Every structure is written in C-alpha cells, then in structure tokens.
Amino acid sequence: MAESAGSSTDLTRGVDASSITDGKMILGHVGKDQVLLARTGDRLFAVGAHCTHYHGPLAEGLLVGDTVRCPWHHACFSLETGEALRAPALDPIVCWRVERDGDRVIVREKLTPAPASAPARAVVSVALPASIVIIGGGAAGLAAADMLRREAYHGPITMISADPDPPVDRPNLSKDFLAGEAKDDWIPMWPTDLYRERQIELLLHSPVSSIDTAARAVLLADGTRREFGSLLIATGADPVRLPIPGQETAKVHYLRSFADSRAIVDRASHAKRAVVIGASFIGLEVSASLRTRGVAVDVVAPDHLPLERVMGPEVGRFIQSVHESHGVVFHLGQTVSSLAGRKVTLSGGTTIDADFVVVGVGVKPSIAIAEKAGIATDRGISVNEFLETSVPGIFAAGDVARWPDPHTGERIRVEHWVVAERQGQVAARNMLGRRERYDAVPFFWSQHYDVTINYVGHAEKWDRVTIDGSLEGHDATVRFVRGGATRAVATVFRDKASLEAEVELERSTASAERPTP
Ligand SMILES: Cc1cc2nc3c(=O)[nH]c(=O)nc-3n(C[C@H](O)[C@H](O)[C@H](O)COP(=O)(O)OP(=O)(O)OC[C@H]3O[C@@H](n4cnc5c(N)ncnc54)[C@H](O)[C@@H]3O)c2cc1C
Numbered sequence: 001m002a003e004s005a006g007s008s009t010d011l012t013r014g015v016d017a018s019s020i021t022d023g024k025m026i027l028g029h030v031g032k033d034q035v036l037l038a039r040t041g042d043r044l045f046a047v048g049a050h051c052t053h054y055h056g057p058l059a060e061g062l063l064v065g066d067t068v069r070c071p072w073h074h075a076c077f078s079l080e081t082g083e084a085l086r087a088p089a090l091d092p093i094v095c096w097r098v099e100r101d102g103d104r105v106i107v108r109e110k111l112t113p114a115p116a117s118a119p120a121r122a123v124v125s126v127a128l129p130a131s132i133v134i135i136g137g138g139a140a141g142l143a144a145a146d147m148l149r150r151e152a153y154h155g156p157i158t159m160i161s162a163d164p165d166p167p168v169d170r171p172n173l174s175k176d177f178l179a180g181e182a183k184d185d186w187i188p189m190w191p192t193d194l195y196r197e198r199q200i201e202l203l204l205h206s207p208v209s210s211i212d213t214a215a216r217a218v219l220l221a222d223g224t225r226r227e228f229g230s231l232l233i234a235t236g237a238d239p240v241r242l243p244i245p246g247q248e249t250a251k252v253h254y255l256r257s258f259a260d261s262r263a264i265v266d267r268a269s270h271a272k273r274a275v276v277i278g279a280s281f282i283g284l285e286v287s288a289s290l291r292t293r294g295v296a297v298d299v300v301a302p303d304h305l306p307l308e309r310v311m312g313p314e315v316g317r318f319i320q321s322v323h324e325s326h327g328v329v330f331h332l333g334q335t336v337s338s339l340a341g342r343k344v345t346l347s348g349g350t351t352i353d354a355d356f357v358v359v360g361v362g363v364k365p366s367i368a369i370a371e372k373a374g375i376a377t378d379r380g381i382s383v384n385e386f387l388e389t390s391v392p393g394i395f396a397a398g399d400v401a402r403w404p405d406p407h408t409g410e411r412i413r414v415e416h417w418v419v420a421e422r423q424g425q426v427a428a429r430n431m432l433g434r435r436e437r438y439d440a441v442p443f444f445w446s447q448h449y450d451v452t453i454n455y456v457g458h459a460e461k462w463d464r465v466t467i468d469g470s471l472e473g474h475d476a477t478v479r480f481v482r483g484g485a486t487r488a489v490a491t492v493f494r495d496k497a498s499l500e501a502e503v504e505l506e507r508s509t510a511s512a513e514r515p516t517p
C-alpha cells in the first residue's frame, strides 16, 4: 500500500525527497487528478492513480521493477510510459513529469501520451502478414486486435464473430449486469466507433464454418471467404448442455453471451424463484446475482461442496456459507432428474417449484473448425509456447488453447478472462514475428456478493492446503502445495498478498529454469 501522504497532498507543491524511499508510492493529487508518485531505485515517476480496467486503486497495488500492478485483477502498467503492459487493462494511464529540486520532489505537467503505435516496434526481421483474420469476438480476439494496432501493424484486420454483439465484458454477465448493478452500455468492450477508427473490420453474426489451411482462407457460414496471411483462432468455449428429460416444457437458460444474460435478466424481472444447476463459479455467481434481485434460489449439484474440485473443501465450505447467509438453499450430492413445466424433480425425489432454471455445469472448448481443418487438438487446440498451432502462421488463444505452461510443466487449458486476453496479446505479437513465449502465471477472480476470491497459479491437484488468516473473517491466504512447492494461491480480501504470490510464482519458475553454472 502507498505511504499515505494523504490523497490531499498537492504534488505540485512537492514532497520531501526523503519521504519517498526506494519502492515507495505516495498518493496525492495534481489539480483534480489523483496521482501516484512512485520511486524505484533512483527513478521517480508520477502516474494516474486509477487502473483503466475497473478504476482499481493503484496505490494499493505493487511496484515490480518500473511497473505498477493493480490490486484488483492484476493489470500491469509501465511507470515510464503509462502503457498497459498486461491485461485486463488495455488502455494506458496518464504520466506526469517529475522534477527533483534540492530536497523536494515536484510533479509538473501532464506528459503527452506516446503514439499508440511506436514505429520501432514493428521493425522485425520477418515479413509481416499481408492480412490478419481473427476468428472470435471475445477476450482473446479483441485483445489481439488491440495489440496488433498498438504494435503498429497497418495491414487489414478482420474479426469474425458468431455473436450478434460486439465483444463484451463477459465476466460482468454473471455479476453486476445480471444483478442489475451495471448498465447495458458498460458491457461492450469498445464503443462501436473505435473499430472503425482502428480500421478493424468486425463481422458479427458470422460463424466460420471451415478453415482451408492450404489456401490460407476461412469460409463463413454465409458462403463468403476471407483470405489471411496469419490467422488467430479464439473461438472460446460453449456451455455443456444437459439432456434433462422434460426440459422442453420448462424455461431453461444457459449463460455465455450478452444475449443469454439479457434473457435471464428479463426472466428474473418477472420471477420469484429459480433453480440453478451447478455449484461452479458461473452457477454460484448467477445465484448471487439473482439473490441481489430478490429471486429465491435453490442450487442443485452432484458435488459434496461447491468449488471443492478447484478450491478444496475449506474454501468450498466458506463459499457455501456465504451463499447460505444470503438465503441460497443447496441440494448437494444430487442431480435434476426431470423437469415438467415449473416442477423440478431431483434425483433424491425432492421437487422444487421454480419459475425458471439456469444451467451452469461447465464448458467445452470450441474446437470443431480446427479439428475439421486438421489442426492438432488435445481437449483444446494444441499450441506451442509461442501459441502457434500445428499449422505455421495459425495461432490459437484463450479458452480454446492448450499450451505448455512453464510453471506447472504441464500442458494446460484454462477458462480465465485475463489469461485469454494476455494470450491474445502474445499471439498478436507472435503473428508479427516476435517469437515471445507465453509464460504468464494464470490469474482469475470470482465474485460472490461482496466477497471476491483472487486466484493465481494453477493447481489441478495438491497434497496440502495451508490457510493463513481466517476465511470466515474475510481475511485469508490459501496456498495449494504439491511436492513441497506452492502451485496456486487463493486470497480473500488480501489483494496485495495475491500480487505478491504472483511475483513469487513467476520468480520460482524463472529460477528453476535458470541453468546451473
Ligand atoms: C458469465 C461468465 C462469467 C465469467 N466470469 C469470469 C471471471 O469472473 N473471471 C475470469 O477469469 N473468467 C471469467 N469467465 C471466463 C472468461 O469470460 C473466459 O475465459 C473468456 O471470455 C475466454 O475468452 P475467449 O476469447 O477465449 O472466448 P470468448 O470470450 O468466449 O469468445 C469466443 C468468441 O468466439 C466466437 N466464436 C465461436 N465459434 C465461432 C465460429 N465458428 N466462428 C466465428 N466466431 C466464433 C464466439 O461467438 C465469441 O465471440 C466468465 C465467463 C462467463 C461466460
């Protein structure tokens, strides 16, 4: 956390140089702007105090080298240029000029932002692709398109999406938007004009039906073709559909798109009671949002505890108690055996009367077009460390990609917003010939009422869980340990600890990879 010289410190009047030691941040203001003054080594920086993702307080984040990381969802900004170096923030923060005057450090005028595309970056030794096609209008696709323009790629970019809506802030669809606390116009990632301004052709409602890898072209369902120099497959994942007897007689919803979320909002606004099938992140976030709307919720799931498989029994029990304290009724160790109009019958014989049902039982990666094209797949599209598929010049990123993760030493596929965006960014740079390894430590967050869980790392299995602090007291760090090494860390109301754990995981892999002298 920043040394509090108080948010009212007028940085244009200067602060005592001895008050800002190496690694320290001071929160103050310049005119009406909140500004963060930071020191790393002998260098001093002044930048905007709020993250460009959700306005997170950077003063409560972490300085790492000459960058600052946001405490909420781990975006990372350059202190020197303000650039958003790591998603989920895509836009830069503002920088101010800092001057040393004797024993005072004074913040002067706002600096003009560097041009969005620094020409030097585009100078690579390989020929740039004549055109780039991105299949998918989601997290990975949009972050890739954004990065291609930031990296001064001036060729044609076409983003083709099966969705009827332009790319949206998907995590919000089960949270504030569904709860009625975020407006419709907060949900699109970009205003529509921005696609035109950045010369990104956006084709909506346009499923790609096949990829011709030899002719370097994609075929759309409407029969048209698009040729590409380089291709990114970012088709995400589709909800797993449950074949429940009688489902055609009931009002059953799944949640992936903006349209799906709007349909649930519409349904909830006339409803009193819902059944949610699945006690995973989506099912539980939907439950929390419906409770916020005053809808009674019964959760049905075969698990013995919610989230146990991903988070272990301690966090599972804690999350269950959070939901129960908000009135959610759990029916665990059971499935829905049939639906008949409003009647939901469980495997144990109980029946529940419900206005509608939401199913959130996981997703499967959308790999059909890749498989059909002969691109290597393995429960996802197989990519190498540069996110390139088995076909040169064709990349994959996001929920669909299975990559060699240097931190676990395993080939993993995850369904995290920030990972999808960061992979889109790395794939974009690699389409321009960078040969940059994807080695970010995975991160995701999940929100249940006022409780947010941050999770860094990746642990499908562990042999020990340690808890520092108290989950019930909303102040805890949970470590998932395997073979003596921490593989993942979940935190509740300890954002700084989550950032520190991320750095620790990055460094432990880097030192393990360093050759012994
Ligand atoms: C409701 C909800 C809440 C979530 N909350 C969180 C959260 O809190 N934290 C977190 O870390 N993650 C969360 N996630 C997961 C996160 O949203 C995903 O990991 C992320 O969106 C994956 O990005 P992606 O680009 O791979 O896929 P997506 O964002 O799903 O985008 C895939 C795109 O591909 C398009 N597409 C698919 N097939 C074709 C085709 N054949 N032709 C053309 N287009 C095609 C789709 O229409 C879509 O536009 C949530 C997901 C959902 C659904």
Ligand code: FES
Pocket (backbone or CB within 6 Å): 051, 052, 053, 054, 055, 056, 070, 071, 072, 073, 074, 075, 088, 089
């Ligand atoms: S608010 Fe900063 S990363 Fe989300």
